[in-house]
Amino acid sequence: MCLAAQLAVALAVVSAAAGPAAAAAMVDIRSFGAVPGNTSVAAALANARAVELAVQAAAAKGEAALVPRGLSFDLLPVHVTGVHGAWLHLEGNLSAHANISDWGGSKKTKFPSLITFLACEGVTITANASSPAAIVGNGYDWWWARLLNDLSYAPNLVYVQSCTDVLIDGVRTENSPRFNFYLLEVKRVEVRFVTVWTDLEGQRQGLEAAGHWDAAGRLPTFPLNTDGIDVCGQDVWVHDVEITNWDDALCVKPCRELTWGCSSNHTYENAVIHFGVGASVGSVPPSARVNCVRDILFRNITFESPTKAIYLKSNGGDVGTAVVEDVTYEHIRATGSVWYPVYLGPQQQKEPDGRGDGWWPPTNPLVSFRNITMRDVQFDDVIWPQAGVLRCNASNPCTGVVLEDMTISGWNATEWVCEHASGHATDVTPQPQCLAPTQRPGHLQVPDTTVASASTDGSRQPKPHKRL
Numbered sequence: 001m002c003l004a005a006q007l008a009v010a011l012a013v014v015s016a017a018a019g020p021a022a023a024a025a026m027v028d029i030r031s032f033g034a035v036p037g038n039t040s041v042a043a044a045l046a047n048a049r050a051v052e053l054a055v056q057a058a059a060a061k062g063e064a065a066l067v068p069r070g071l072s073f074d075l076l077p078v079h080v081t082g083v084h085g086a087w088l089h090l091e092g093n094l095s096a097h098a099n100i101s102d103w104g105g106s107k108k109t110k111f112p113s114l115i116t117f118l119a120c121e122g123v124t125i126t127a128n129a130s131s132p133a134a135i136v137g138n139g140y141d142w143w144w145a146r147l148l149n150d151l152s153y154a155p156n157l158v159y160v161q162s163c164t165d166v167l168i169d170g171v172r173t174e175n176s177p178r179f180n181f182y183l184l185e186v187k188r189v190e191v192r193f194v195t196v197w198t199d200l201e202g203q204r205q206g207l208e209a210a211g212h213w214d215a216a217g218r219l220p221t222f223p224l225n226t227d228g229i230d231v232c233g234q235d236v237w238v239h240d241v242e243i244t245n246w247d248d249a250l251c252v253k254p255c256r257e258l259t260w261g262c263s264s265n266h267t268y269e270n271a272v273i274h275f276g277v278g279a280s281v282g283s284v285p286p287s288a289r290v291n292c293v294r295d296i297l298f299r300n301i302t303f304e305s306p307t308k309a310i311y312l313k314s315n316g317g318d319v320g321t322a323v324v325e326d327v328t329y330e331h332i333r334a335t336g337s338v339w340y341p342v343y344l345g346p347q348q349q350k351e352p353d354g355r356g357d358g359w360w361p362p363t364n365p366l367v368s369f370r371n372i373t374m375r376d377v378q379f380d381d382v383i384w385p386q387a388g389v390l391r392c393n394a395s396n397p398c399t400g401v402v403l404e405d406m407t408i409s410g411w412n413a414t415e416w417v418c419e420h421a422s423g424h425a426t427d428v429t430p431q432p433q434c435l436a437p438t439q440r441p442g443h444l445q446v447p448d449t450t451v452a453s454a455s456t457d458g459s460r461q462p463k464p465h466k467r468l
């Protein structure tokens with residue numbers, strides 16, 4: 001290494017003035033050749049290699065790789081593999097290279113994520129949540145390409161697979177081409193103070209222009225896959241996050257119980273979600289290795305104009321089995337649900353390239369749902385003329401479905417679609433027809449279903465539609 005380069009490295013190891021965690025020092029990605037403010041392919045590739053090298057070099061010293069303040073670095077995919085204590089700290093921006101043709105690949109390519117951490121013990125991605133630093137996805141062209149069916153897939157922004165001890169703190173992502181954070185087969189995870197932002201107006205314009213927007217129903221006619229935070233893993237805590245997107249906002253993915261272990265012990269709490277397609281579980285197809293979700297808590301989540309809010313979804317498939325059990329939703333609020341505010345049943349999906357099971361697919365008896373609790377739930381101004389869906393299969397009914405203190409109101413949200421689910425509903429309006437009504441001591445008897453749905457409670461009068 002020449003003297004100038006050594007000097008550059010030395011100067012680049014700046015002291016951490018303001019890391020959210022106790023970084024002793026940081027390794028500037030510029031010391032490994034990163035160049036800010038240049039959107040050429042060469043710069044995007046150089047920046048990717050610089051991020052990888054800086055993360056490795058920093059990890060060897062127990063430090064963070066630094067994206068320096070006030071600068072933006074164009075980026076093609078980064079792969080960090082097998083690093084112990086990988087730590088990326090953002091004070092400036094990482095920005096996904098916008099020209100799709102430079103990503104290589106063709107229509108059926110599953111593009112690599114912008115930033116991948118694979119098989120790492122210790123992954124930390126930090127930023128000051130009140131700073132403007134962001135991982136910028138520049139997703140517009142990808143959304144268009146998928147709408148027009150020129151591409152079947154698009155890259156995620158942050159992908160972490162087979163890693164332990166993952167902390168994501170204060171990070172902001174914008175306009176991801178696909179999922180924002182996808183964490184797969186991870187153990188011991190905390191995600192906090194994260195903001196996911198998607199330019200919905202840009203998405204809507206794209207949908208309208210491509211004829212994929214039902215103006216009357218104001219529903220996108222397929223999901224756009226801009227998921228917020230999706231996790232298959234164990235011991236997961238996601239809290240104090242704000243998500244604006246148009247697909248699953250928080251999503252528990254199943255893991256393979258026989259080969260990796262069940263996706264279990266997750267808590268998602270203190271979240272605000274704008275639009276989005278729910279605090280979700282799934283989709284869960286059957287698998288020969290047994291897809292599994294267990295012991296999940298969603299608590300204190302507020303939705304504004306969600307497409308769905310509480311969403312548990314099985315998927316098609318005829319090999320193997322799956323189980324979803326002990327899932328609790330507690331203290332959930334939503335205003336202006338555009339579609340079913342509560343949906344437990346087969347995933348509703350239709351992709352531009354024809355994938356997906358469609359809008360009213362058959363239920364799948366190979367996927368079991370047990371012990372699903374919804375408690376202290378209030379959904380106001382529901383736009384869809386039904387309260388919710390509980391749809392299971394006659395040959396494998398959902399059991400232990402417990403609803404307590406739940407009010408769903410809107411101009412015509414008077415009935416559930418309720419098939420082959422058993423359990424009970426206490427203080428629930430409207431009453432799902434297939435669950436036994438129960439009462440609490442001191443409360444009035446819940447009226448019988450037909451009376452409840454026929455009543456003319458003021459909250460069920462027509463209300464003006466809410467605009468998106």
Ligand SMILES: *[C@@H]1O[C@H](CO)[C@@H](O)[C@H](O)[C@H]1NC(C)=O
Pocket residue numbers: 017018019020128129130131
């Ligand atoms: C985070 O940024 C805010 C606003 O710029 C600043 O006031 C605060 O001191 C920063 N916090 C840390 C820990 O650097």
Ligand SMILES: *[C@@H]1O[C@H](CO)[C@@H](O)[C@H](O)[C@H]1NC(C)=O
Pocket residue numbers: 038039040042043
């Ligand atoms: C951007 O980087 C490329 C490749 O290194 C270089 O050729 C070009 O001059 C740079 N452009 C600017 C504006 O610096």
Ligand SMILES: *[C@@H]1O[C@H](CO)[C@@H](O)[C@H](O)[C@H]1NC(C)=O
Pocket residue numbers: 070071072092093132133134136174
């Ligand atoms: C980083 O991205 C944020 C969010 O888009 C933006 O406000 C900020 O100006 C960007 N910073 C730079 C240096 O480009």
Ligand SMILES: *[C@@H]1O[C@H](CO)[C@@H](O)[C@H](O)[C@H]1NC(C)=O
Pocket residue numbers: 099100101102
């Ligand atoms: C994208 O990249 C391709 C190939 O590198 C090039 O031909 C095209 O002009 C670029 N498009 C834009 C908008 O820069």
Ligand SMILES: *[C@@H]1O[C@H](CO)[C@@H](O)[C@H](O)[C@H]1NC(C)=O
Pocket residue numbers: 189234235236237265267
């Ligand atoms: C569940 O996960 C949390 C971290 O989110 C952890 O503190 C707790 O010990 C885990 N519980 C069990 C039973 O493993």
Ligand SMILES: *[C@@H]1O[C@H](CO)[C@@H](O)[C@H](O)[C@H]1NC(C)=O
Pocket residue numbers: 240269270271272300302
């Ligand atoms: C619920 O979450 C909000 C943030 O979305 C937070 O401000 C509030 O303190 C939380 N409430 C409780 C009881 O934790």
Ligand SMILES: *[C@@H]1O[C@H](CO)[C@@H](O)[C@H](O)[C@H]1NC(C)=O
Pocket residue numbers: 361362363364365393394395
């Ligand atoms: C129940 O499962 C069977 C077997 O997969 C399927 O053929 C049937 O359509 C399902 N029933 C409903 C109502 O979806």
Ligand SMILES: *[C@@H]1O[C@H](CO)[C@@H](O)[C@H](O)[C@H]1NC(C)=O
Pocket residue numbers: 325326370371400
């Ligand atoms: C489901 O709930 C019932 C009643 O609370 C309980 O006895 C049973 O153990 C639970 N099942 C599972 C799989 O947790």
Ligand SMILES: *[C@@H]1O[C@H](CO)[C@@H](O)[C@H](O)[C@H]1NC(C)=O
Pocket residue numbers: 385386412414415
């Ligand atoms: C109102 O809800 C009832 C019961 O679900 C349904 O039969 C009726 O068609 C709905 N009315 C409108 C205008 O959607």
